[in-house]
Amino acid sequence: MVPTQYYLVLSAILFGLGVAAFVFRRNVITIFMSIELMLNAVNLSFVAFSQSMPATNAHKLDGQLFVLFVIVVAAAEAAVGLGIIILTARNRQSLNVERVDLLKL
Amino acid sequence: MNGFISHLTSTLSEGTGFWVLTFIKILLLLFIVLTVNAYLTWFERKVVAHMQSRIGPHRVGPHGLLQPAADGLKFLFKEDVMPAGVDKFVYLLAPFLALTLSLASLAVIPFGPQPLPFPFFGHQINLWITNPDIGLLILFAITALGVYGVALAGWASNSKYPLLGGLRSSAQMVSYELALTMSVVGVVLMANSFSLTDIINQQDSSKYGFLGWNIIGIHSFTQVVGFLCFFISAIAETNRVPFDLPEAESELVAGFHTEYSSFKFAMFFIAEYTSMITVSALCTILFFGGWHSPFPAAPFWHFTHYLPSVTLLPFGLWVIYDGIKYETIWGRLVLPLIGAVITAIGAALLIFPAANEFIQAPFWLLGKVFFFLFFYVWARGTLPRFRYDQLMNIGWKLLLPVSIVNVIITAGVVLLRTKP
């Protein structure tokens, strides 16, 4: 049987790795993917807390429902964000985030 | 030696025996499915040929029965070309992914309700590999991941036509996935569960026969619309005619698998035919009563239990008769042998009533799956293919709204019919 702490520590490690990817990578699509990694880490801790509650608790399944909402919001954000990325890449001819740091072209 | 055997027996009757049994079942199912795949290609070539007033494979073995073996050997011995400039890891990953996902979806398909009458060291041998509570969702998850095989194959080939074919094909698969999942929600509402065995059990046909199947749905509501949406979306998902523009020979050379030769192309091929088998099995399970016979279970209809023997015996005798008069020597030797085996199985079913009762459920399931496979091949021989914009129009503007309306109406009828 796996203690709940193990899941939470794994979630913390994944979140830290997501932050590291966000800081280090220069490609704007990879940075966007690191945001998805951070959201996944948070989902893991939601489900870990949900399964740690006793079955008699009325709020036991709330964590899993939150995960569904997080997934839906991530989907909506990915759709619009990738649209913006495509347009920006066409305008600036580059996917490097350091060339997109001025409002002027 | 005796100590070793008793130690083995005692280990196998505990938890590890379950894993060993599952492993054996997986190997057996893989072997059977790969053979069925090979002979499905033979069947397709023969049927399409007869529809076009020609004969089809004829020379390699009697009635062309060794043609799949010849094709397999050809695939193995062809030169394995890897184009320059490809991303090697993704290029090799794509067919592997497609094949693995196709074969993995067979793990949740149930083939019969009763376990085998003899246990395996104390473990019951069910006629399925696993029966999870969310079996249907697992099938959809595997279908959703199947897009990657096509998209990555198209991209990794470092060439224009495969890239276009791969992009078009993956866009088509993602569009029809929505209609696929929505058209099944009506069935799930009626069965109140995602488990495939629960869905089959809900279509209980013991009183009304085939009227209990979901396609007529005397227990709840007819799912004709759902079935049509599901079948059309499934043909589009598996990239078959009439939705095979992305891999059509006259349009895009060969679409996303242009740059794949020999065994890698064979992997895509096997993946496509295996997903055909999975979709046909899903159609029968969800809409056509699975393993239920179309006749009611009342004692008056008991004579229909002899249908397996009644179909196998004359077929075996006909194969023997055809083999005796065949042109080549091999045909005169092998065909009567095959016919004798089929006749023996038919006779054994008549002699042993216990085996006959056991074989009823798998017989009806496999018969219906065979009918749907024939329908797939029939569509391939008959229909022209859709243009890409027509294809996307059908997926988004026709099938998705129709399946959503089907869900709403089915939900309403189920609500009215359930007693509070």
Added chain:
Amino acid sequence: MSAPLIIFFVLAALAVIGAVSLILQKHPIHSALSLIVVMVALAGLYLLMGAEFVAAVQIIVYGGAIMVLFVLVIMLLNAGEEERTDFSKLAKFGGLPLALALTGLLAAAMVRHGSSIPNLETPGALAPTGQLSTLLFTTFVYPFELTSFLILVAIMGALVLAQREKS
């Protein structure tokens, strides 16, 4: 060393390897494939915890739709390998220690106070999907309707962004 613990360590190692590979790979398509590996490993962990519906939704929506969108965009934009730039020294030398510090802080907080979180008596008990859906439509109906509205807004936004310029 029980079987669930072994499965947990295998899946956790798979997830961490995928995440590290996301950072270290040069080509964005390899990063996308590593992220898919992470998501499938996390779906396996959800199954281990008994949340089977969430695991299926994770693979269908995240792995089968969102990541397909990422992969298609990478193919469309023909994203090549990353070029090496030397613009920001702060990110290069300050980034790794700070990220490690964040991870260490979170993990230490979990370990120190984690023993007060109760462990489940029946581990891996399956969460019934019917109960989830009842909860979704009774207690959580307001967030449900809001998220469906959010998806509609996202569809409209994506359509507007994809339009060609009217010249």
